[in-house]
Amino acid sequence: MSTSISRMAVLAASLALAAQAAHASTFQQQVAADPSGEVDVSNISGDIVINGWDKPTVSVTADLPGSTQRVKISTDHGRTSVCVTYNSRGCNSPGSSYDGSFGDDSSVRLEIYVPRRSEVDVSGVSADIRSRGVAGAQQLRSVSGDIDAELGSGDDEAQSVSGDVRLQGSGRDGRLRVTSVSGNVTVKNVAGELEARTVNGRLEAGLSTARMARLNTTSGDIDLKAALDQGGTVESETVSGTQKIQVGGGYAYEVKTFSGDIDDCFGQKSERNSEYGPGRHLDGTRGAGGGHIRLQSLSGDISLCDR
Amino acid sequence: MSDPVNSRIRRLSELPRDIAPPHDGWTSLEAKLRESAVPEPASEAERHETAEPARRRRPPMMRIAGLSAALAAVFAAVVIGISIDRWILSPSVRPAQHIVANGGNTAGVEGGVPVAYVTDPRYLHEREALLRSLNARLAHLSPATRQKVLTSLATIHQSMQQIQQALGREPGNALLQELLIDSYQNEMQVLSTIQQAGDGGETGT
Numbered sequence: 001m002s003t004s005i006s007r008m009a010v011l012a013a014s015l016a017l018a019a020q021a022a023h024a025s026t027f028q029q030q031v032a033a034d035p036s037g038e039v040d041v042s043n044i045s046g047d048i049v050i051n052g053w054d055k056p057t058v059s060v061t062a063d064l065p066g067s068t069q070r071v072k073i074s075t076d077h078g079r080t081s082v083c084v085t086y087n088s089r090g091c092n093s094p095g096s097s098y099d100g101s102f103g104d105d106s107s108v109r110l111e112i113y114v115p116r117r118s119e120v121d122v123s124g125v126s127a128d129i130r131s132r133g134v135a136g137a138q139q140l141r142s143v144s145g146d147i148d149a150e151l152g153s154g155d156d157e158a159q160s161v162s163g164d165v166r167l168q169g170s171g172r173d174g175r176l177r178v179t180s181v182s183g184n185v186t187v188k189n190v191a192g193e194l195e196a197r198t199v200n201g202r203l204e205a206g207l208s209t210a211r212m213a214r215l216n217t218t219s220g221d222i223d224l225k226a227a228l229d230q231g232g233t234v235e236s237e238t239v240s241g242t243q244k245i246q247v248g249g250g251y252a253y254e255v256k257t258f259s260g261d262i263d264d265c266f267g268q269k270s271e272r273n274s275e276y277g278p279g280r281h282l283d284g285t286r287g288a289g290g291g292h293i294r295l296q297s298l299s300g301d302i303s304l305c306d307r
Numbered sequence: 308m309s310d311p312v313n314s315r316i317r318r319l320s321e322l323p324r325d326i327a328p329p330h331d332g333w334t335s336l337e338a339k340l341r342e343s344a345v346p347e348p349a350s351e352a353e354r355h356e357t358a359e360p361a362r363r364r365r366p367p368m369m370r371i372a373g374l375s376a377a378l379a380a381v382f383a384a385v386v387i388g389i390s391i392d393r394w395i396l397s398p399s400v401r402p403a404q405h406i407v408a409n410g411g412n413t414a415g416v417e418g419g420v421p422v423a424y425v426t427d428p429r430y431l432h433e434r435e436a437l438l439r440s441l442n443a444r445l446a447h448l449s450p451a452t453r454q455k456v457l458t459s460l461a462t463i464h465q466s467m468q469q470i471q472q473a474l475g476r477e478p479g480n481a482l483l484q485e486l487l488i489d490s491y492q493n494e495m496q497v498l499s500t501i502q503q504a505g506d507g508g509e510t511g512t
């Protein structure tokens with residue numbers, strides 16, 4: 001009897017899978033686009049892959065697992081919008097009425113080619129975001145999905161709640177703002193201005209030329225390697241996270257911690273703020289250049305070096 | 308000639324007009340004053356150069372300024388001390404600003420850290436609104452994401468409490484004050500991010 005029930009269950013599951021496979025489809029469409037226009041993309045769940053190319057066209061390919069998912073594309077005054085709907089819901093305010101009534105099997109993979117100089121605005125919820133070859137400004141947001149992007153030289157912004165963020169800069173001057181709640185943040189080869197913040201994720205940043213870098217975590221560790229621009233500033237702060245700061249160039253530095261330790265490769269010893277109370281500080285200058293470094297923490301250890 | 312001291316005085320008019328001191332101390336005093344006096348500047352440049360020492364010769368003003376600063380510091384310390392006593396040491400009088408997630412694990416964030424140092428009404432209003440809507444916003448997130456967010460908020464609140472406790476020991480510590488303000492900003496950043504993420508929604512299960 002139990003064998004029969006098991007067989008029936010397997011059969012039912014197979015039929016369901018077959019039915020879903022029958023509904024699975026691939027969406028493909030191309031629309032003309034402004035070479036330096038704006039492309040907005042939103043997808044609740046799955047993957048969003050953005051590629052820059054040298055054609056004045058936006059090309060969209062989507063793997064749709066069922067019959068309830070649709071891809072909507074619209075263009076208006078140089079702005080192209082690509083959006084995935086689930087049961088007719090999800091565009092404009094993606095997921096505002098998303099009640100969790102569909103599971104992970106409903107994930108949609110979107111692969112989009114955009115003109116290289118486009119400005120890109122991508123929004124996902126549990127969707128991973130990947131971007132390559134886009135030279136224009138990028139705004140990338142996800143809740144639990146990871147963000148992995150190559151950046152151009154625009155004003156870029158990446159935001160995640162629990163997903164990790166990995167950004168690779170072009171080494172050209174730009175402005176980047178990264179925020180995450182619990183995800184790790186990794187930024188490499190960016191230049192110009194960087195503002196990065198996470199609560200308990202790890203923050204790792206590399207700047208080929210830093211005009212302004214401002215890093216902040218609560219308990220996450222910070223690892224910064226940067227060449228400071230003339231007159232550039234670096235500010236880094238944690239509450240309990242450890243900071244390892246390697247900055248080349250000429251600068252004045254001030255390092256403060258309430259109960260952590262301070263270490264440097266300059267052969268200089270940190271001093272106690274007072275004979276009896278807690279707190280240490282390290283102040284000095286390194287070379288010329290008029291730069292300024294300011295590092296502080298409540299209980300985290302701080303290490304400063306110029307190589 | 309009669310002896311004015313030993314002779315008997317019968318009327319006021321008989322009193323001597325001047326009595327010479329046994330020795331004249333004024334001459335030596337005047338000489339000492341002359342030695343220590345700064346010479347009158349002859350030119351404008353000299354007058355400018357001597358301005359700095361002249362400022363140093365104003366101990367009463369410096370004392371008043373120093374006293375005012377000391378009083379201000381004492382006042383600030385008292386205010387902060389009262390705040391700490393009110394918000395940290397006496398939890399029974401905490402305001403009703405709590406973070407409680409519907410159906411989620413709320414361990415570690417059941418009591419939102421009250422704002423004892425920031426008095427900007429716009430900030431307080433904004434924060435209160437975000438905290439009020441936090442439950443609803445969290446409900447839109449998946450359990451895994453919700454748990455991570457709650458852990459992050461708990462980390463921030465734990466940090467705030469550590470800083471406030473340290474401030475209780477060193478109320479005038481500028482580093483601690485700055486760290487605390489930045490922690491409030493971090494909390495606002497997280498609350499705003501959750502607000503936006505909740506608008507987007509993830510899953511209600």
